[in-house]
Amino acid sequence: MNTTTIKRLLPTSTAGSLPKPSWLAEPEALWSPWKLQGAELIDGKHDALRLSLHEQQQAGIDIVSDGEQTRQHFVTTFIEHLTGVDFENRKTVKIRDRYDASVPTVVSAVSRPKSVFVEDAKILRQQTNQPIKWALPGPMTMIDTLYDAHYQSREKLAWEFAKILNQEAKELEAAGVDIIQFDEPAFNVFFDEVNEWGIACLERAIAGLKCETAVHICYGYGIKANTDWKKTLGSEWRQYEQVFPKLQQSNIDIISLECHNSHVPIELLELIRGKKVMVGAIDVATNTIETPEEVAKTLREALKYVDADKLYPCTNCGMAPLSRDVARGKLNALSAGADIVRKELSLSN
Ligand SMILES: [Zn+2]
Secondary structure: OOOOOOOOOOOOOOOOOOOOOOOOEOOOOOOOOEOOOHHHHHHHHHHHHHHHHHHHHHOOOOOEOOOOOOOOOOOHHHHHOOEEEEEEEEEEEEEOOOEEEEEEEEEEEEEOOOOOOHHHHHHHHHHOOOOEEEEEEOHHHHHOOOEEOOOOOHHHHHHHHHHHHHHHHHHHHHOOOOEEEEEOHHHHOOHHHHHHHHHHHHHHHOOOOOOEEEEEEOOOOOOHHHHHHHHOOOOOOOHHHHHHHHHHOOOOOEEEEEOOOOOOOHHHHHHHOOOEEEEEOOOOOOOOOOOHHHHHHHHHHHHOOOOHHHEEEEOOOOOOOOOHHHHHHHHHHHHHHHHHHHHHHHHHO
16 A cells, blocks of 8 residues: 655545446446446446546546446445345435435345445555545435435434444545545535534544545536526525534535536635635536636635645536546646646745
């Protein structure tokens, strides 16, 4: 294991998912079915992981990931590995108060009989000495993707998931992961619960970890249910304001946010001053590739509220539903935009 501390100014990364090759899964879709089976599928996923890493490296991304090549969906794939959840017994629930989905049912105590992503993380670790980041679903987002017929309490179920996530996170850390990120789009919707127990669950999930930890809070993939929801949010998106004060006080090291092309008032970042911030400078809801100058502009705005040594240029969210060409173009733009601002910072010193 050769973990690298992050020394470069403005280290770039992605929020998580990247497009899969068309020989592995149907392109430009979420929940896309696999095209391979059995041993071929396992090999294919790992080949795609290496390819995804290579594309990030070609684009000059500093903190690399697996591009989520081994999972069908960022929440469901993790839950599929747990006991206590019946995937045959499905109920329709409203996900994040936004859209109906048929989801599995929690029928008994949940547990993690074996690790979920640890073998994949070891493969990524073997391929590179660069810092690596691994994404897991957050406890609140997990409970929002299930029907609970056992605990009958969102808080209790989230707490159980937090304990399970902590087991997985500790094994990922031991496998050499440098940053463990929890995806919590639900933090943008259930503000009272976030403040009452959501952040406490997140802190339970990171208890005892020595690696860096991050929480990713976004306005979702560029799918229709999300873009329709965004149209109802008005001209100023102040959702982050509800959860930032308590997050600023939390033990989480890094907060990953949607900032580019969004209606989030950038000055809200002042509320998390002191935290490292993964600033979303790439819009994942459009095929238009940002220019490096557009990326630089977003980063310069963020620099008014985030100290330069704490600013991590990133994407707004995952890029799984985009074409590989578009995703590659966006990765290149992110690198080039960060480079512009790095040069400006070195000149002003
Ligand atoms: Zn996201």
